[in-house]
Ligand SMILES: Nc1ncnc2c1ncn2[C@@H]1O[C@H](COP(=O)(O)OP(=O)(O)OP(=O)(O)O)[C@@H](O)[C@H]1O
């Protein structure tokens with residue numbers, strides 16, 4: 001199991017307090033968890049418990065109020081580079097074609113940035129392959145606003161993946177999609193992960209999604225969020241939609257649901 | 266009514282409305298026997314316009330280039346200032362109050378000062394046009410920058426983008442529709458600025474032409490000047506609107522473009 005490897009991301013008693021004027025919100029309290037290289041973790045919990053905040057802390061977009069975040073053994077003090085990110089809303093740039101949107105990380109991330117002009121054709125071909133792998137072959141020339149919501153979200157995933165990041169942050173990327181598209185994208189996501197073995201953090205409200213995709217699921221409490229349950233998912237891969245109906249899978253989902261219900265009580 | 270005739274009618278409506286307005290005006294002048302010195306008939310104004318065509322054109326040309334020059338300077342200055350203000354909270358808090366104070370000054374009040382500094386001629390008109398059209402451009406560009414979605418910013422930052430990269434990859438493209446939207450307003454203001462300057466104290470341009478005609482009690486020529494101003498204003502607005510549509514197709518999601 002990848003989880004036994006050395007920790008790539010290490011959170012030690014990390015807390016975060018948002019300050020807006022005089023008002024203080026403790027969003028995350030004493031989060032301690034470590035993510036191994038190549039591990040796929042999922043974070044579930046009630047709304048507003050600090051899941052998105054946790055992502056921003058891991059990537060260094062927010063400095064923790066207390067505690068430390070370590071990535072690759074180094075303390076994080078500024079945004080770490082080259083992370084792939086996908087949010088619930090696709091945040092594609094409407095003035096770029098879908099292909100140019102997907103190429104964006106290559107214009108910014110280090111080895112590619114310098115070669116971008118020279119290797120443009122090669123990169124465009126790479127984008128095209130990636131698009132095809134999520135079922136969007138031939139849509140590169142379209143603008144994002146010419147695509148449906150599901151298609152935009154697929155493009156969004158492509159953008160997060162194109163530079164082959166070591167770390168992927170997925171904040172409810174399938175949240176706004178219909179059930180069929182969502183389940184299809186689980187399959188695609190798993191396939192891409194099996195190929196590339198990036199380290200992924202997935203925030204989701206869908207427990208089946210969490211169990212389908214993750215090696216480890218963390219359950220967080222109500223705000224201020226703490227990790228209240230850690231569940232290793234020992235279901236062999238590749239998992240399929242059939243898997244989601246097997247008793248073992250269903251049991252895990254039930255256990256998680258039970259724990260989250262306690263939070264709402 | 267078919268869709269085709271309906272569309273044709275819609276295009277014709279402004280022209281029809283204008284024609285009706287002019288006819289009513291003409292008839293009212295005849296019916297109430299209004300003296301030409303008070304309100305000349307439209308037909309008379311057209312006659313004078315044709316008769317003094319070359320003079321009108323020359324004066325219009327002067328106004329046009331001062332307006333356009335002031336406007337171009339305002340675009341350049343406004344873009345730089347807007348980007349600076351939108352990109353940096355420090356510059357924002359330092360300069361924005363000053364800008365608002367400056368904008369609150371009625372621009373007609375600066376013309377006499379300009380005349381002390383640079384004398385009469387084209388310069389006061391250019392400067393007034395610049396001063397009056399600068400503000401909306403700055404505000405719009407700064408707004409465009411300030412309203413970048415935080416998530417977009419996060420995506421870029423976590424890729425390791427520098428501030429300059431965020432500015433060039435998202436900030437500037439995002440500010441463009443705001444810039445082009447402000448141009449329609451700004452060109453109209455620039456035009457007002459240069460005409461005001463010519464009217465307050467100039468020796469050139471359509472404003473000066475109107476002023477001197479009215480001093481001679483030549484109402485027909487004054488009105489001809491007014492018409493010329495209206496036509497120029499509409500044309501400049503139309504050019505800016507066209508440029509806006511062309512340059513920011515994505516902002517309309519392709520919808521408004523035919
Ligand atoms: N920029 C901010 N300023 C102030 N408070 C914030 C800010 N962002 C989040 N919060 C607060 O911090 C808490 C945690 O927010 P966060 O976005 O991390 O929740 P979440 O678990 O992602 O919720 P959801 O599942 O609804 O997305 C919330 O109570 C929220 O009100």
Ligand SMILES: [Mg+2]
Pocket residue numbers: 051052053171
């Ligand atoms: Mg969230």
